[in-house]
Amino acid sequence: MHIKMDNIYKAFGKNKVLEGVDFELKTGEVHALMGENGAGKSTLMNILTGLHKHDQGTIVIDGQERYFQNPKEAEENGVAFIHQELNVWPDMTVLENLFIGKELKSSFGFLKTKEMKALARKQFERLAVSIPLEKEAGECSVGQQQMIEIAKALMTNAKVIIMDEPTAALTEREIEKLFEVIRSLKKEDVSIVYISHRMEEIFTICDRITVMRDGKTIDTKHIPETSFDDVVKKMVGRELTDRFPERTSTPSEVVLEVKGLTKKETFNNISFSVRSGEIVGVSGLMGAGRTEIMRTIFGLDSLDGGEIFINGQKATIKHPHQAVKLGIGFITENRKDEGLILDFSIRENMVLPNLFSFAPKGIIDQKSENDFVELLIKRLLIKTQSAETSAGNLSGGNQQKIVIAKWVGIGPKVLILDEPTRGVDVGAKREIYQLMNELTERGVAIIMVSSELPEVLGMSDRILVIHEGKLTGELSRAEANQEKIMTYATGGQ
Template identity: 50%
Template structure:
């Protein structure tokens, strides 16, 4: 393998108030290779990448680009050098078109100095066609699914014709078919001499696509190895510093009576005639490909969106849930799929984010009971092992995995009987995943009903007592734990009925 390094980072340290995010780390990336950057949430991967594209300046250390030492001042400077990034957290401008989002800030202009929309749409169409992405350049971003939004972000990053592309969790919201397509794009870029830094928690992807792997742990550099010299177990050990005996911590729980029953639920244009139930102590997995309607059904049950027809029963009593407040009163909780967009108040503290769902519980007359809040938050932080300097820390400063834990703690403080968890481990490292799986088992053992939507079939198979599968807005089947395999689920998820 060539020693032709395009990027060399040495002795990089980054300090934030109260947090040493990077502690004397290194990264060397060769031209025309895919270099995976691995580590648990909070290991420092995204922070290092933000220093590469000029969002953060390192507290100390040196960066060499194409053999010359550089100080990358901001993202525009990084782009001018030939460095672009696909961010983990999507941030499109919703009411602009796909074409406008891709060429934002570098729109083609006509001879009058006005934006040439025709040329911009034609360029976008050609770009998407080259990448085999079927999206209308004139569509508004707000109309797109998360999967298609992700594909637009990927296309935007590639449109800069960069020498180095950083991909931070690029497949966290896309389907298997789109992943295959992305890998074709990556292989083409690699053959053209483009370097890719690839961050993902999906091990099979890492071994499929990467040439070299660098591992960080707790803000420190651990190792760089050729991908062919590592396997799943060795990589996990480097990442967590311990052997992970069991990724899916599923314990037996006593399954009781039906607590939630849904009959013939319909929301026109989204899903039709969906019926299922879930029992106390049961984990019901909900599987299906993107666009199957899984999230939409759960949002409707929780009162986020209205139903057109159908009935919902809790403890054999028919209920009318029109708002999330109604759902919370009926002891339901919903952990949403997109934590940044619909879950977190990013500028508020860990404490504020934790108590917001049941703030009335902490009122003492017209004031808030600070002592009660402190106790509840400390318990939540301890129970979910949230890594934070304090409960006053701004939640936007925490890693994705720790943000997810705060959201789960928020809902547990409402003392729900029914928990709907939509992609609870999306974009989360193996260590944090195991902790969340353990917590799900514990909640089931306490007699709570857990509904888990997941795009990862091993997670669905590993954690569910029963699995409901959906395809294009319809339920296509239900499988008991012992009868389910990846093949049977995929058959149902692609429209084959039981």
């Protein structure tokens, strides 16, 4: 399928999102679409698939001008969209999610469950995924939900698949398998629009790249004709110096220590410490138990055994309220369901964990609250016209900045970051890394869970590696490399 979008304009009220964008997708190519958060990438694809109506411009598909009325019509005509914000139904099973709206039925209206299971297993085998089909989707990890969405798109026999941050929650092994699938799809003349902020992936899997900035097309080039620095400069309009800022803080006394943390069938006998001013990276494959350990420390999940100490004092944490009172903040990997209230404004989301500090006498000090919010918006360079803008109307990267801002606002002693840069562009990543450095210079202890090995290696003072619920390795910054981390992450020594 050949798609050509010319001179596309789109505004939401007074907010101009796209201003004359050009984009071409050739048959059987993997085309990278890159730009900072808010550049208009997702909006452009939402126009292609009929979710939004464009204000001006033309769309030509296989030589004919054509406009889909909605995403269902687009999918029926061979264009599938795997969204960055996952669209799973948490209370339905994996199988039900895979076939929602596309159930196989007999002539009498009965579900052909066996046939559906066979088709589902075939796609999971193709992706090297092992997820029980009867499991509720809400009980699956974010990475598993991502693979469910990818499998769902593959089952439509699409001619064009739009992948918006498809690897954000996947491990290195799963990414390699996805790339194998993409290469096989190319051979079948399936076209892929690949939206990602992971530069290494772009140069590994893509044929061409289009860079957008501030709602405009900046350039389109074949991958061999460009470079990492060239793409970054076009994305942000300036040169980024070092990808990871230099670590300048010196760790001091232990702030958080856990001993023998155990949760049956999830993780066992986990012991480690984090010092003031230190960033401890946590690595491991999907399902290893990294997120579950952090949720337990924060009081979201119950603990079967072990102890937690804050500044040397034993702490009882059975609920997040207790964790917050002890100075622990937790930036969850699932910002959509757990990190934000999408219908609330930016201001309401930011002050939520710290609300009582603005109302010492039971009445909210509006000026203090507004000053606090405006300071964080400026510090994190959140792109918005107003603090009263609904969080759900922002790009994924700007939503992530709000989640970070609300926990920075409590003045934490310990900050747990679970996939802090998932779906965040290269410029915003640098801003988040710089903020992490500033926090550690003030003495904050940071735990960073990340599936991006370059990020773990670039930002961590120490690295813990989890394999099947056990701590299998601990590496200093000096001795760590990708090979050692992957060896520990797969159970090696």
